[in-house]
Amino acid sequence: MRNCHALITLLAAALITIGFYAQPCFAEDEGAIGFRTLPAPPADSVVSYARWTPAVIFGDGSDKTKLEVYFKSSVRKVKLYTGSSFIADLNDDGEDGDARAGDNIWTVGGLTKNAYSYQMGDYGIYGYNVKITRHGGSEETYNNLPSLGLVKRQKTKSWKVKRNVYASRYTLFLIDKQGRFLDGKLPLCAVYCGKSNKQVFREFYKYYNDKFDFLTVMPVCTIYRPNDYAENVPYCVPVQNKVRNIGVPIFDDTAEFGSKGRLQSIVYHSFGYGAILDHEVGHNWGIKIGDALAFSGANCQYGQTYGWHYSPYSTLTGQMAAFPHLELSDNGDGTYNVKKYSYGGDYGMTDRCYSKLTLYLMGLVPPDDVPPVMILTDPDYPNYSKIPAGKFDSFTIEEIMAANGGGGRLLRLVD
Numbered sequence: 001m002r003n004c005h006a007l008i009t010l011l012a013a014a015l016i017t018i019g020f021y022a023q024p025c026f027a028e029d030e031g032a033i034g035f036r037t038l039p040a041p042p043a044d045s046v047v048s049y050a051r052w053t054p055a056v057i058f059g060d061g062s063d064k065t066k067l068e069v070y071f072k073s074s075v076r077k078v079k080l081y082t083g084s085s086f087i088a089d090l091n092d093d094g095e096d097g098d099a100r101a102g103d104n105i106w107t108v109g110g111l112t113k114n115a116y117s118y119q120m121g122d123y124g125i126y127g128y129n130v131k132i133t134r135h136g137g138s139e140e141t142y143n144n145l146p147s148l149g150l151v152k153r154q155k156t157k158s159w160k161v162k163r164n165v166y167a168s169r170y171t172l173f174l175i176d177k178q179g180r181f182l183d184g185k186l187p188l189c190a191v192y193c194g195k196s197n198k199q200v201f202r203e204f205y206k207y208y209n210d211k212f213d214f215l216t217v218m219p220v221c222t223i224y225r226p227n228d229y230a231e232n233v234p235y236c237v238p239v240q241n242k243v244r245n246i247g248v249p250i251f252d253d254t255a256e257f258g259s260k261g262r263l264q265s266i267v268y269h270s271f272g273y274g275a276i277l278d279h280e281v282g283h284n285w286g287i288k289i290g291d292a293l294a295f296s297g298a299n300c301q302y303g304q305t306y307g308w309h310y311s312p313y314s315t316l317t318g319q320m321a322a323f324p325h326l327e328l329s330d331n332g333d334g335t336y337n338v339k340k341y342s343y344g345g346d347y348g349m350t351d352r353c354y355s356k357l358t359l360y361l362m363g364l365v366p367p368d369d370v371p372p373v374m375i376l377t378d379p380d381y382p383n384y385s386k387i388p389a390g391k392f393d394s395f396t397i398e399e400i401m402a403a404n405g406g407g408g409r410l411l412r413l414v415d
């Protein structure tokens, strides 16, 4: 029997409701260490995808995990490495934990790992690759394996709610052996645009009242798009928006998710640590306010597309800027020094604040607190240490408000 059940974790955040916002549908493709978003394998790859079961183990060597690599066609030999160090042979002979001989799912079980460090305090990831020998004898290395998560052993109080349902203070654990709660057979799942996978949230509301603004669902393994096998999360799916003049429509899908009207957004976060959640929660307020002035959205300056993010060539540094972004300092002589922000090990996601404009979207600062947005009009400028002010477009908050219907952010206007 192939292991097809899913342990689904729902994290609930009861945040102070400071406003409402959003719009349905946008994809998140950005990566940071800890969840290492995987691209689709190239067309000529013989591998489709892979999974660890479980995807996270204790980093003290005390428990075991299994790797399954799903191939498009038959191969002769598969070996697991970390870097250039050989770890183990995989097999497809129906023995030693392999589900079925000759099904092109190669398996190795019983793997343990001692963490030499935890990059995120009590959580870390570890990377592997497989070396593949095809029937003709040619060899290749496949590096797109999902990372294995390692976590420090710690005590967390949890309790059984009922059969196959457990809870801790911030989390509900649903064991879904029949695969009813998500649309797909993990690790393949289309979590796209909030059009699907709503059952898991309706399940959550069987146990909790409607007092949460954000819910995060973590299917505890790396999940892949069924069409091209790229990693399919993290995503924010806004559930409603009641704030006018921020570039997103007014809508209310709360009932479909089982909420009686409070839920703002849901986030799918298959694997990794929590820093990216700051970014996803920021999408609750869209990040569409610059679309009309071409410093966010699909038609940014130079024809670039940054989706629901600020242009990386703007001064809107922080959580909601596309990668990379600019740091700008005034030279005091009519020119600016511009540095492209270089990301640390976690792409700077842990210490990047929300920009003032984002805080304005959230209703946390008044418009007077938002400085003008500057956008570099020539990303290939030859001297980044002395860029004349004329090379930037600049928009005041008044101009930004005027481009979004005027009147500023209108909170909870009653229809």
Ligand SMILES: [Zn+2]
Pocket (backbone or CB within 6 Å): 028, 030, 279, 283, 308, 309
């Ligand atoms: Zn984003």
